[in-house]
Amino acid sequence: MKVQSICAGLIVVAGLISVSASAAQNQVSARATAEIIGCTDPAISGTARLIERRSANGIKVIDVRLFVQGLPEGRHAVHIHEVASCQPCAAAGGHFDPGPNGNSSPDGNHPFHLGDLINVVVTPSGRGRLRTKTTRFTLSPGPLSLFDSDGSVFIIHADPDTFCPAGPVPGCAGGARVACGIVEPDR
Template sequence: MKAIQLGVVVITIAWTGAATAQTEEGQSAQADAPAVTASAVIKRCDTQEPIGRARLRERASPEGVKIVEVGIRIQNGLTEGKHAVHIHETAQCEPCSAAKGHFDPGPHGHSSPDGNHPFHAGDLINIDITDMSGGVSDDDGTPLGSGGMRTLTTRVTLSDGPLTLFDEDGSAFIIHVDPDSYCPGGEEAGCAGGARAACGIILRDEP
């Protein structure tokens, strides 16, 4: 009986070791895979004038989790202060309302800006416009400045899958007139940033 039990233990250890090796090998392959990248030209909603650029890069963590790095830089194009930034569900920017609601795929998705906020897959951090030294103003004399944001998200992917930004409708960045308050009091109107100031269609870079 002891010999049989020992044999079972040896087989179990050997199988577990093989499974662990296969898992680690798969994670290593994912981590070593070429990064998927994308970009967007950010344009003002009122004039369609280009005011900045967004860059995205997907990489895998050592555990195989897909992480998307998002960076946006605005040059003399938005008013001073914080502005909400979200990924919206349609790759259309003319007019900016054509980008539709927030990107939030899946059976329980809720694209309404004030519904499920800030838990949409496309909800990001605010961009902060702090450099007003460019001497550029809006038509009504309002000064326009520069700024940027960088963040990481695991809510979306650039590669194929259920969270990909490149579904049949594509996706776009929307930058809002006001900051995102992240709706601390619930889903009140306007808590996601108000009117749309700028938009950029997200395009996957060629390998």
């Protein structure tokens, strides 16, 4: 009995060590939320959540979760845009793309902007969910942070993002802006 209980204790200790090692690798370093509103249509609403974790290599990985309702069925482009303003949605500026070759034109560097994400798929019920990961931007301070001097927003577009295979053809990144949400750090 005694040997068995010592063995059981060692197994528990080993389990705790391995759990704490993986927890350190996936430690949440920041969280943020954006409340999505329609650019002109008050029937559109939703929420986006961003969670930043450190990978085993020290890379900041962002989990992106977005829910939206009130949009037409189909795929809709989703990006982070460069200015924290939804009034009007055009005030959000171009795609978030800090750096020496940053945003010279809205579609000019598409789909290589740091704020470029994937399409959200909206069902016939008008609801859409998006889940993805990115290492292109961060929430914590640094050169890729969404919380730069003018903040950042989510923009959802009327049309799908084609990722512009033929270059900057007008509308190739999703066309008109239909919904917007200012990214706010969770307190």
